[in-house]
Amino acid sequence: MxxxxxxxxxxxxxxxxxxxxxxxxxxxxxxxxxxxxxxxxxxxxxxxxxxxxxxxxxxxxxxxxxxxxxxxxxxxxxxxxxGDERVARAVTDVIARGAACSYENELHGELARRLCETVPCCQRVRFTGSGTEATLHCIRLARAFTGRTKLLKFEGNFHGYHDQVMFSINTPREQLGDETNPTVWPASTGMLPELAVQLVVVPYNRPDLVQRAFERHGRELAAAICEPIYYNAGCIRPTAEFMSTLRRATRDHGALLIFDEVLSAFRMGPGGAQEHLAITPDLCTLGKAVGGGYPLSVFGGRADIMERLMPIGDCQHSGTYNGHPVAVAAGIAANAAYREPxxxxxxxxxxxxxxxxxxxxxxxxxxxxxxxxxxxxxxxxxxxxxxxxxxxxxxxxxxxxxxxxxxxxxxxxxxxxxxxxxxxxxxxxxxxxxxxxxxxxxxxxxxxxxxxxxx
Ligand SMILES: Cc1ncc(COP(=O)(O)O)c(C=O)c1O
CATH class of the missing domain: 3.90.1150.10 (Aspartate Aminotransferase, domain 1)
Structure with a gap:
């Protein structure tokens, strides 16, 4: 050079x-x-x-x-x-079959079964293309299911690039506000300021402030979303008290608990952070490693919630490239590898x-x-x-x-x-x-x- x-x-x-x-x-x-x-x-x-x-x-x-x-x-x-060989072989095979996208094939069922077998909260899943799409649809579903609009998110936790959640990420120190009432800081220009009022922001690992937020807003909250291992700030583990408070408070107030496992899924075990922490959320998102290096993401959870999706229910989730056969084939090969002894x-x-x-x-x-x-x-x-x-x-x-x-x-x-x-x-x-x-x-x-x- x-x-x-x-x-x-x-x-x-x-x-x-x-x-x-x-x-x-x-x-x-x-x-x-x-x-x-x-x-x-x-x-x-x-x-x-x-x-x-x-x-x-x-x-x-x-x-x-x-x-x-x-x-x-x-x-x-x-x-x-x-370039993992197992993933490459699966991809080559499906391309040789024409990789007909925007239709269903047996691979979708196989990957869905594998995920439901390994990720504790998943009784039903849906495929999307990116982590951003997965959290977007998951939050829409939570709102549809509960009939509520507000979302509790944790300060600094990252859930993708859509306008519902791109607040309070990388907030400058001088904009943080008091920890009992953190600023809902927009992490990009161009987002609707009205969306900020739909968010309740709480510092991570503060069970006392989670409790307080639910006492104030619990009846309006559709869901609480979190990174179950907060990798987007390096690697922060939740305390057992924080997690159990979050699980209990969501249940007590009729709000759903969403684990955003776009980054944590498969990182420390086949069942992701929820298996590692022994806390089962109502819904979760899986991304990145789920597709073995190909563009695939997933959201899934309790059957009664997931069946609120069209065509059974009234909540829309669709997309031309959802569950592209190349990505799904790669996901199956990756999932098999993660489950190897x-x-x-x-x-x-x-x-x-x-x-x-x-x-x-x-x-x-x-x-x-x-x-x-x-x-x-x-x-x-x-x-x-x-x-x-x-x-x-x-x-x-x-x-x-x-x-x-x-x-x-x-x-x-x-x-x-x-x-x-x-x-x-x-x-x-x-x-x-x-x-x-x-x-x-x-x-x-x-x-x-x-x-x-x-x-
Ligand atoms: C926890 C978490 N959620 C969502 C996303 C967004 O995923 P994507 O970049 O695939 O849209 C990321 C990306 O890093 C993430 O770490």
Missing amino acids: AVLRRHACETLHETQTVSRTSQQFEQHRQYLAGGVSASTRVNRAIGRGMLFDRAAGPYVWDLDGRRYIDLCTSHGATLLGH GFYEHINRVGERLYGGLNAAFARHGVPGRAVGLGARFGIYFGIDGEVRNYRDALKHDRALMLRFIAAAIDEGVYFHDYGGAACHHGFCAAMTEADVDDALARLDTAIARLAAAL
């Missing part, structure tokens, strides 16, 4: 070399808004989107042929690894080695970083000593230091993504071996040593 220059990029930390990859990004900017197909694909640690030419297992190669160990894993979609033992072994090794490297070099993970996904908090229980705690994270760490890691051949929020989630895939972890740790040790020398 031709090394032309190193340069600083605004307040960001571009240490990448100018290369075919960055030149191509510049060309993209002439036609693609911002040079990317999705806003969050710009990685602020390098000041641009990353372009990969090919991928295999736990590796991605950029346009210059440089290999990286991928600790983003398609933002969580490729839990099996890139030893799958999660391997995930846990790799996770322990990676998270433990990272923490040892931070300690060795005196860099205030801390990796916290559950299953195949994790966060790294910089500059926070205490426990991170919610978004307000995560905001204490030293984002500038994280960007420097990510830039140094990319320089050393380990890819981490930055999503622009307080703390980010990262992850590894099942194709990652313990030898790959050791390779990643050796590279990250160098990156952290460089960071320490510059502090």
Whole structure:
């Protein structure tokens, strides 16, 4: 790769070399808004989107042929690894059969059965294309079923890009408001301000404030939606008291409990976070890993609620590409792999080695970083000593230091993504071996040593 220059990029930390990859990004900017197909694909640690030419297992190669160990894993979609052979075979087979989309075939029934067998709350499911669509339809269904309109969401929890839920995500510190009454902060322009009044926002892991919100608004709430493992702020586990309060309060007030498992599903077990926590919601969404790297999402739950959907009931959910046979075939192959004996033992072994090794490297070099993970996904908090229980705690994270760490890691051949929020989630895939972890740790040790020398 031709090394032309190193340069600083605004307040960001571009240490990448100018290369075919960055030149191509510049060309993209002439036609693609911002040079990317999705806003969050710009990685602020390098000041641009990353372009990969090919991928295999736990590796991605950029346009210059440089290999990286991928600790983003398609933002969580490729839990099996890139180009998994079982998924590729299923996809090739269905394409050979014509992949007739917008019709039903036997694959839909098979994937639905598998999901209902493995995800505790799912008695019926429906397929959609993205996590955003899944939460949109799930919330509509909750409103249809209860005849109520308000939604309780947790401060910082992310549920996709539609207008019903893009509030109180990445709220700037000065806009947070009091924790007993957080500001319903719009995370984008262009959204209807009237939608804000439909939301009740509560800080995560505060059972006292959940109780209080239900006392005030319980009779108006159609549902409470949450990330059952709050990975969008790194990796925050709910306390048992928080979860049991939420489950009890929703039941007592006739509101539905929705677990948004777009990111958490399959990460630590085949039944997702709901199985791990032993809390069964009324409805849930599944995304990313559910499609084995292909665009598939799911919402599902109690049969009596799901049968409120047309054509049995009166709540609409449809779409030309819903349950595209390529994605459904990939989903079946992925689901079979997640259920293979030893799958999660391997995930846990790799996770322990990676998270433990990272923490040892931070300690060795005196860099205030801390990796916290559950299953195949994790966060790294910089500059926070205490426990991170919610978004307000995560905001204490030293984002500038994280960007420097990510830039140094990319320089050393380990890819981490930055999503622009307080703390980010990262992850590894099942194709990652313990030898790959050791390779990643050796590279990250160098990156952290460089960071320490510059502090
Ligand atoms: C918890 C959660 N819900 C919903 C979404 C939106 O999913 P998608 O990007 O597939 O629309 C995401 C995406 O990261 C997510 O993490």
